[in-house]
Amino acid sequence: MSPDPQRLLEGICRRDPRAIARAITLVEDCHPAAEPLLAALDEAPLDKATTVGITGPGGAGKSTLTQQLIAHWRGQGRRIGVVAIDPSSPISGGALLGDRVRMMHHALDPQVVIRSMATRGRIGGLCAAAGAAVRIMAASGCDPVIVETVGVGQAEIDVVRLTDLTVLVLAPGLGDDIQAMKAGLVELADLLVVNKSDRPDAEALAMEMEPVARERNRRVCRTCAADGRGVPELARTIEETHCAGLENGLRERRNRCRQAEVLDWAIEILQPRLREVLLGLGEVRGDPRANARRLLESVGFQLVQDPASDSSSISKETR
Ligand SMILES: Nc1nc2c(ncn2[C@@H]2O[C@H](COP(=O)(O)OP(=O)(O)O)[C@@H](O)[C@H]2O)c(=O)[nH]1
Ligand SMILES: [Mg+2]
Secondary structure, eight states, X not given: OOOOHHHHHHHHHTTOHHHHHHHHHHHHTTOTTHHHHHHHHHXXXXXXXXXXXXXXXXXXXXXXXXXXXXXXXXXXXXXXEEEEEEOXXXXXXXXXXXXXXXHHHHHTOTTEEEEEEEOTTOHHHHHHHHHHHHHHHHHTTOSSEEEEOSSOSHHHHHXXXXXXXXXEXXXXXXXXXXXXXXXXXXXXXXXXXXXXXXXXXHHHHHHHHHHHHHHTTOEEEEOBTTTTBTHHHHHXXXXXXXXHHHHTTHHHHHHHHHHHHHXXXXXXXXXXXXXXXXXXXXXXXXXXXXXXXXXXXXXXXXXXXXXXXXXXXXXXXXX
């Protein structure tokens, strides 16, 4: 039986965990009922929920820190949502299990909504589903909603872009990996965290990050997720950075992210249809780009050739 979107929405607003889980699954599965549900969600006032992306290399302490932030915000009586992005690789099953165990003592708390999502190599689809999960959690009264990534690949970067604010977690002793990633990631981050401040080499890393952060008008927080030191300060800095962001173009950025989400969905919706038509064509010969144009035209796109740039633009969808 097809689920009734209106009833699901009521369940979400009533904070019914089963309705929340069901709704997210519908979106992940691209179920037809997901569309009216998401449209109805758009009517709900969601802008008040702060959404926080937590990213950084594996082992930096993101999950431990997320758990500490949950505990901190729960202490203030807030309801928290967590979307944990897991890699779909079977090799990382251990890490995923570890995260589940770490979040376990919040698992029985009805005011903490946790959902894991696999990347499955589908960046667009993942972003679309993660963005929807964030909105569903926000509609169920979660504020903040945290999106935690497993590592720092492109999928994760795209996902944290969905959030209002991105926290980059680094830690000493992670080797050359983070050296290589740091530059690009710092650009993306609104806030830097040097975790494992109990380690003697943490301060050197923090000092190294300070000028980089200052140059971009970013702050560096020092935390020890293992015992919670620095967590209240981090939570406060997250809230302050969010407030500053609201005055500083956050709404425009949000809108750009919504546009990116629309594009992700368009691709997600189009891909199976295109694949189906393509398979029907049998053997493909000649220029792949020309074939791609023919494929798009065969499903109803009218492509206009732009002679100046030799690029195709879609003028109108006729179907
Ligand atoms: N010494 C120390 N270890 C930490 C700290 N935070 C996390 N860890 C440990 O670092 C490892 C990786 O932590 P985890 O939260 O799974 O990192 P993630 O991969 O970024 O999610 C675990 O063994 C944690 O117990 C910290 O502040 N100090
Ligand atoms: Mg983790």
